Every structure is written in C-alpha cells, then in structure tokens.
C-alpha cells in the first residue's frame with residue numbers, strides 16, 4: 001500500500017469538503033522529522049490564500065473534515081498552517097503484518113503501461129567503455145523497478161550499428177582478405193582494427209574512395225557488405241554480453257534494436273517532413289528549422305536530416321526511432337538513459353517528432369540524462385596512460401580489490417566462498433556507487449570509497465542485510481513460528497516500521513523519476529534506523545511476545561533490503 005497516496009487522497013477529500021476548489025493540491029509529503037509526524041500536508045496554506053482565509057483557521061476546517069479514523073492517532077496544525085499526521089501504531093502494525101506475509105512486500109502494482117527503455121547503447125566495433133556503464137546500470141535498475149510494478153517493459157538497446165564508419169571497416173576487411181591475413185578477430189583486435197581502418201581512411205586516398213563506395217553499397221542492401229557488417233555486429237555483441245552477464249544486467253541479443261533497424265524508415269520520414277512543410281532544402285541538404293532554438297545571430301537553428309551526399313544522420317534515426325516506438329511498439333512512455341551531452345540532440349529530434357505528429361503529447365518522451373564519470377582528480381575518468389578505460393578492465397580491477405578486502409576480512413573462509421563473496425561485492429560496489437549518486441551530476445569514481453564498509457556503499461548495504469539475516473540464524477526461527485503479532489511500544493520500533501512501510505513510495509519515486517539513487521537513499525536510511533532500533537531494543541533476550549514482534553520487524557527489514565537491492569540489480573549474501 002502506498003501510504004503517502006492514501007493520505008494525500010484523504011486530505012484532498014477533506015480540502016474539498018472544507019470548501020477548496022476541486023483538484024486543489026494536498027501536497028502530502030513524508031515528514032522530515034519525527035516531531036512533525038509521519039506525513040505532512042503542505043497544500044492547505046496555498047488554498048487558504050486563494051480563498052482569502054486565515055491559513056490556520058482553514059487548516060482546522062480541513063482537519064474537521066479529515067477522515068483518518070483508525071489510520072492516524074493524532075493530527076496537528078503546525079506553523080503557518082501545515083498539517084502534521086501521526087499514524088496509528090496498531091494500524092502500522094497491521095500494515096507490517098501484510099508486508100511480511102507478501103512476497104512483494106504488499107507493494108501494489110500499477111495499471112500496466114507499455115514502457116520502452118532505451119539504455120546501454122554501445123557502438124559496434126568499439127569496446128564498451130565506462131561511459132556506457134552508467135547508462136547500462138541505471139537503465140537496468142529502472143527496468144527492474146518498472147517490471148516489479150507490473151509494467152510491460154521493452155528493453156531497447158539502441159546499438160550504434162549503422163553509419164559511415166562501416167565503409168572503412170568493410171574496406172579494411174576486404175584488404176586483409178586480399179592480403180590473405182586472418183580476419184576472424186575478437187573485439188580487442190576490433191578496437192585496434194577500428195583505429196587501423198581510421199588511419200587508412202584518413203591517409204590513403206584510394207582506400208577512402210573504396211570505403212565511401214562500401215557505405216553506399218551497404219546502405220542499398222548489398223549482400224557482400226551486409227555479410228561483413230553482420231560479422232562485425234556479432235563479434236561486438238558477444239563481447240558486450242560478457243559485460244552484461246558479469247554485471248547481471250538483464251540485456252541479451254534479443255533486446256538489440258540498433259540504429260540499422262530504422263534504415264528503411266529514413267527516406268520516407270524525410271519525404272514526409274518535406275511534404276508537411278517542416279523540412280526544406282538548404283545548401284543541397286535537407287534541413288528542419290526550429291524557431292525555439294536560436295543561433296548566435298538570433299535565427300532559428302537548423303537540424304540537418306539529410307546531407308548533400310544523401311546520407312542520413314543520427315538525428316534522422318532518432319526521429320524515426322521515436323515514431324517506431326509509438327506506432328509499432330505502442331509505447332505509453334519512452335525513457336532514454338543517455339548522457340547529458342546529447343540533451344539538445346534529443347530535444348531537437350523530439351521537437352520535430354511532435355511537430356510532425358509522429359508521437360502524441362500524452363506519450364511522454366523522457367531524457368533521463370546523466371553526467372560524466374570522473375576520476376578522483378575531477379577530470380574525465382581515464383587510464384594512467386590517458387586512454388579510455390575498458391569496462392572489462394574496470395570490472396577486473398574491482399574484483400581484484402574486493403578479493404584483497406575479503407582476504408583481509410575473512411581469511412578463514414574457503415577459497416571458493418571468498419571468490420564468490422568478492423565477485424558479488426565487486427560488481428555491487430561498481431553498480432551501487434553509480435546508482436547511489438544523483439544521476440544528473442558528474443560522478444567521481446573512487447575505489448576506496450565504493451568498497452568501504454561505512455557510508456552509503458554496496459558493502460555497507462550488503463553487510464546490513466547479512467547482519468539482519470544472521471539474527472534469524474541465531475534465533476533459529478521461521479516466519480511461521482512467529483505467532484505473536486507486531487506490537488509497537490518503543491519509538492525506535494515505530495520509526496523503523498514507519499520507514500519499512502515507505503518502501504512502496506521509494507519504488508514509485510524511482511519509477512516516476514528514473515532516479516535509482518532515491519532507492520539507495522531509502523535503503524541507507526532504513527539500515528540506519530534498523531541499527532538504532534537494534535541498539536535500543538534487544539531482540540533475542542526480550543520476553544517471548546516482544547521477541548517475536550521484534551523478530552518480525554527484523555525479518556521485514558531483511559526482506560525489504562533484499563528486495564530493494566534486487567530492484568537495483570544488486571545481489572545479497574547470506575554470509576560475508
């Protein structure tokens with residue numbers, strides 16, 4: 001149950017009953033401090049002002065109309081006209097029992113929408129690097145959350161598998177074949193191969209002509225070129241899959257909807273935009289001028305959708321792609337996890353999409369932008385030699401460091417167990433350190449920080465889970481043995497339970513805002529409240545009924561942390 005939504009509804013009804021215009025916002029939020037209760041309604045003052053009434057008097061009228069019998073034990077006016085709501089302990093306890101009895105923690109499902117999530121999107125013939133890491137793991141966490149809420153999620157890996165670069169790659173493949181050298185390669189060679197092809201392209205005129213010729217042939221569906229292209233795509237996908245598997249990211253080849261997929265749509269889209277009068281010829285190219293974007297001379301900025309040589313652009317593909325996601329996939333909502341430098345590109349593409357009527361306004365196109373990954377020195381994250389960091393190397397290093405950590409912490413474990421813990425902690429650390437930061441800011445990649453057992457880190461959260469779970473091991477009980485009800489006697493118990501019951505609100509906020517850090521913050525606060533509870537309220541030594549009630553709170557905490565981490569794509573361990 002979403003308690004915030006419930007209270008918000010109740011306050012909205014009370015507002016109306018007290019004379020507020022229909023639809024006046026109740027603005028119910030979680031209270032920031034226990035002294036302000038569990039929830040606070042902030043909407044009253046705004047409405048009172050509109051009605052020309054004294055806000056505190058109006059707040060009293062709203063409270064008189066507020067029907068929270070059995071739900072709240074106290075409702076107060078605070079400050080200039082806030083309403084503070086203190087939930088009833090027995091009501092909370094009953095909700096706790098419901099959550100405990102449910103394998104989805106009594107979280108309601110939403111009315112199912114079709115939601116396309118565009119994430120990961122690496123490029124063919126290039127190794128995945130750390131820049132793709134953010135998109136991949138943030139997107140994955142949001143996908144998991146949306147599916148948990150019952151949505152029909154379509155994972156769209158917008159692979160960079162089309163474009164003029166394939167001309168030079170195919171030309172180089174052909175060259176190598178003619179030389180009789182081996183062209184079967186793995187991706188690490190492919191990176192080198194890409195660079196080699198680029199040098200040839202830039203420096204060898206004849207090679208350049210051949211390469212450009214291959215581009216035209218590829219785009220017109222020439223089988224020889226397509227075959228070579230397929231080879232390049234296949235090698236890339238195989239290598240990417242290894243990264244996805246290591247990170248437990250739920251992407252497979254089936255989720256690839258690369259740029260090439262939209263190739264056949266490009267000419268008709270350009271023709272249609274011309275016919276609608278949106279696109280015009282300009283210097284031989286086809287351009288859409290957008291009034292809402294001005295260049296430095298104050299003139300509308302132009303977006304090229306077809307070059308003079310007939311080639312299409314990244315933007316043309318994104319226009320077609322949005323159209324496809326609405327028309328063919330029937331998306332109700334499309335989320336793009338792409339770095340913030342592509343913001344203007346997307347806004348311009350979508351502006352054209354809307355003007356052309358390809359996607360109606362009620363279908364939201366959302367750019368969930370994220371910042372760059374920086375090194376400790378605050379500059380873009382690079383290898384010591386200054387190159388881009390390969391994702392695979394980064395994951396290797398994480399494992400190495402986690403190995404050392406576990407070796408020092410748990411030398412007594414078997415080698416196998418240590419390895420399992422180290423891998424799990426390593427992947428979790430890499431993911432969590434990214435997920436826990438506000439997505440839009442640049443983020444500083446810091447090994448020591450992410451592997452620390454203190455603070456809002458993966459090891460801390462995983463350990464918090466293990467610790468709570470171990471209380472159970474020591475008590476040697478299962479849920480079915482706990483026949484006594486949850487009873488709240490201590491304020492630490494109440495604070496913990498109230499937080500536990502806000503899990504659904506955390507899930508909803510991630511689904512709505514595409515910001516997994518909201519879940520991380522929630523779990524971190526929850527773990528903190530558990531620690532305070534555990535310090536103040538002995539469990540195993542308490543008398544039987546109290547012990548059982550507290551064990552139930554502990555179990556619900558363990559279940560909630562596990563589920564929350566699971567929605568972030570992070571594994572828990574029974575022992576670490």
Ligand SMILES: NC(=[NH2+])NCCC[C@H](N)C(=O)O
Pocket residue numbers: 118121122123158159160318321336338
């Ligand atoms: N629909 C999109 N444009 N998705 C994102 C693609 C990201 C692109 N392949 C890159 O590496 O920058």
